[in-house]
Amino acid sequence: MKLDDTSDPAAAPAPAPPGAAPPADPLPVSHVRSRFPLGGRSIWRGVAEAQWNDWHWQQRERVTRLEQLERVIRLSDDERRAVVDAEAHFHMGITPYYAGLMDPEDPTCPIRLQAVPSAGELSSSPVDLLDPLAEERDMPVPGITHRYPDRVLFYTTHNCPVYCRHCTRKRKVADPTSAAAHAQIDGSIAYIAHHTEIRDVVISGGDPLSLSDDRLDDILGRLRAIPHVEIFRLGTRNLVTLPQRITDDLVRMLRRHHPVYVNTHFNHPRECTAEAYEAARRLADAGCALGNQMVLLRGVNDDPRIVKDLNHRLLMMRIRPYYIYQCDLAQGISHFRTPIEVGRRIIRALRGHTSGLAVPYFVVDAPDGGGKIPVNPDYVVRHEGKRWVLRNWAGKEYTYVEP
Ligand SMILES: *Cc1c(COP(=O)(O)O)cnc(C)c1O
Ligand code: SF4
Numbered sequence: 001m002k003l004d005d006t007s008d009p010a011a012a013p014a015p016a017p018p019g020a021a022p023p024a025d026p027l028p029v030s031h032v033r034s035r036f037p038l039g040g041r042s043i044w045r046g047v048a049e050a051q052w053n054d055w056h057w058q059q060r061e062r063v064t065r066l067e068q069l070e071r072v073i074r075l076s077d078d079e080r081r082a083v084v085d086a087e088a089h090f091h092m093g094i095t096p097y098y099a100g101l102m103d104p105e106d107p108t109c110p111i112r113l114q115a116v117p118s119a120g121e122l123s124s125s126p127v128d129l130l131d132p133l134a135e136e137r138d139m140p141v142p143g144i145t146h147r148y149p150d151r152v153l154f155y156t157t158h159n160c161p162v163y164c165r166h167c168t169r170k171r172k173v174a175d176p177t178s179a180a181a182h183a184q185i186d187g188s189i190a191y192i193a194h195h196t197e198i199r200d201v202v203i204s205g206g207d208p209l210s211l212s213d214d215r216l217d218d219i220l221g222r223l224r225a226i227p228h229v230e231i232f233r234l235g236t237r238n239l240v241t242l243p244q245r246i247t248d249d250l251v252r253m254l255r256r257h258h259p260v261y262v263n264t265h266f267n268h269p270r271e272c273t274a275e276a277y278e279a280a281r282r283l284a285d286a287g288c289a290l291g292n293q294m295v296l297l298r299g300v301n302d303d304p305r306i307v308k309d310l311n312h313r314l315l316m317m318r319i320r321p322y323y324i325y326q327c328d329l330a331q332g333i334s335h336f337r338t339p340i341e342v343g344r345r346i347i348r349a350l351r352g353h354t355s356g357l358a359v360p361y362f363v364v365d366a367p368d369g370g371g372k373i374p375v376n377p378d379y380v381v382r383h384e385g386k387r388w389v390l391r392n393w394a395g396k397e398y399t400y401v402e403p
Contacts, residue, residue, distance in 0.1 A: 055244035086117035120335025132329040134369030151200035159210040161242035233261040246279035251286035272313035280317040291322035304349035311358035321360035352393020
């Protein structure tokens with residue numbers, strides 16, 4: 001398909017005719033078995049179910065070294081080199097659960113691309129930036145990015161169960177020396193308490209669920225005690241990379257702090273496993289509102305059929321697709337970037353063709369701290385005075401005349 005078809009919705013793929021082959025992996029979400037669904041070698045085959053389902057065990061047994069990874073998947077020469085080189089750039093860390101979703105034989109597996117270093121990380125592009133969103137510059141106190149009028153980003157930890165190869169915060173995530181100390185957390189909370197315009201706190205990292213329940217409980221309790229803080233959102237990828245972390249104890253704690261929003265980061269339908277479904281169920285049953293922030297990645301999800309399938313599964317998990325992010329300009333992720341038109345084509349293929357609930361906003365988080373800018377396709381053909389000529393999802397034009 002051409003990439004320059006900027007405004008013609010007819011260029012979007014036609015709806016599949018009845019009886020056409022469904023997209024890859026058509027299993028209903030709750031029936032997908034996560035444990036080595038693709039077979040292949042596994043060093044964890046003998047592990048007892050109880051241990052496998054224990055998130056402490058998953059965390060402890062993370063794959064961080066080449067020799068371990070070699071026993072899980074058959075590496076290409078490219079990957080092998082990149083795994084060694086990644087040590088110096090951005091650590092590798094993969095939970096056995098997430099590694100179990102990988103195709104052991106296929107280096108283009110979408111799960112593998114997100115977690116196993118590849119040669120692309122080592123080449124940099126002239127447009128790359130160390131801090132692509134200028135998060136450090138808009139930092140009034142360490143640990144807070146305050147860019148928008150009424151909400152802040154609050155960094156609580158720099159650890160994550162899996163280090164995503166496309167992470168925009170590579171500059172500090174996975175670096176133990178950059179983790180938020182207690183004093184920094186205190187300073188961040190004091191800043192929020194002092195700024196009465198802040199009504200929405202996005203709790204991020206790293207992954208805030210890397211903190212213990214008690215630590216998180218303490219932070220949420222102190223934020224909740226601030227009268228002008230109306231909502232918080234937990235930004236976490238644990239539902240995808242370590243769903244065992246969503247325990248009954250955790251959700252019991254969270255429900256004491258409502259309204260709590262949880263925004264997660266599913267990128268591919270294969271991540272919608274029975275375990276992920278169960279994690280989402282616990283959070284939703286505890287009254288959390290769930291959203292998804294997908295990152296558009298070449299070779300992973302740059303295809304309307306994959307995104308549609310993903311979003312349908314997310315809705316079955318009671319997770320509302322919230323944003324699709326254009327891949328940003330962080331260093332070492334240029335191999336993941338797609339033209340902006342790819343994302344617009346995905347939105348055109350969704351809008352009207354499926355539930356509006358399955359259609360997120362497509363945004364570019366602008367370099368230099370510009371913030372999130374929507375780049376959804378435009379359905380206004382032209383507008384002269386009171387006459388608006390609009391194009392609908394199926395490509396037909398209609399005129400609306402204002403009173
Ligand atoms: C993404 C982001 C937010 C939240 O933005 P929403 O559009 O409200 O989801 C807040 N602050 C910063 C710095 C962000 O990057
Ligand atoms: S979970 Fe988020 S912060 Fe952590 S490595 Fe992945 S993208 Fe980066």
